[in-house]
Amino acid sequence: MENPLSICCKLCFKAFTTYQKLFVHERNKHSHNKTIPHFYSLPRPTSEQMSQYINSFIVLIKKKLGFSRHAIGKKRFSIETFPENIFVYLFKDEEKFKYSPAKHKYQCYFGGLTGENRLKQILHYDQWSFRQNPLTNTKGYVLLEDYENTYQVKFIWSQTVLLENNRKFTLGRMTCNFITDSGEFQEK
Ligand SMILES: [Zn+2]
Structure with missing residues (x-):
């Protein structure tokens, strides 16, 4: 014990x-904590590793975008094997990044047009947030701002631990939550 x-x-x-x-x-005293006490133990990923996970993210978020009524609303997907160091190096310098050492869980939010633009830089892809129907002017997109509100894309990294036969097995998972919409757009 x-x-x-x-x-x-x-x-x-x-x-x-x-x-x-x-x-x-932790919730009372460190709710906006950005310090990662074990940061030294997280190796810096190579740019190839980073782009591998960024590519996976872009493929999966685009799959959630569509042109019909069913493509509208709250969406979520997970990448079931997502290394901790990739998550940390992608988001650690962001304003809305936070870490819970007690839960070994990270979160990062991006909101509004500012968030959309910041993600263009992080993902190195300006078209990450929408998909255009090749036949019409309809676009399915991640909703971040409309006339009334701003909305968020939320990234969470958490770990599942399995203890068995005196061994510790860990699985890191990244989950992304966001809202989608679709509509017709005239060419600018
Ligand atoms: Zn404390």
Whole structure:
């Protein structure tokens, strides 16, 4: 058994008797935390590795874009094997990046036209957020801003751990949540 007092906040080193108390502490004291205490252990990905995952992301988000009524609304997809260091190096410098050491979970949001443009830079692709019907002027797109509101694209990275036969197996997963819409656009 682990010593109960060894449940420790990795950000301020306060000790707790249960994980539940640590989660509450983290939510109250470090809800916008960007510090990654184990950052030194995450190797910097090569640009080939980065573009491999960016390409996967673009393929999967485009699959969620369509031209009919069914293509409109809240969408989500996951990349089931997504390395932690790729997520961290993609998003760590973003304003809306945050990390929970207690849950070993990262989140990053992009909102409005600012977010859309920032993702163009990160993904190195200006057309990441829409798909054009080749036959008409209809576009399916990720909704980030309309006349009334701004909307978010949310990226989450989390880990599943399996302990078996004194071995630890880990699976990192990236999930993306967003809203889609479609409509007709005249050529500019
Ligand atoms: Zn703390």
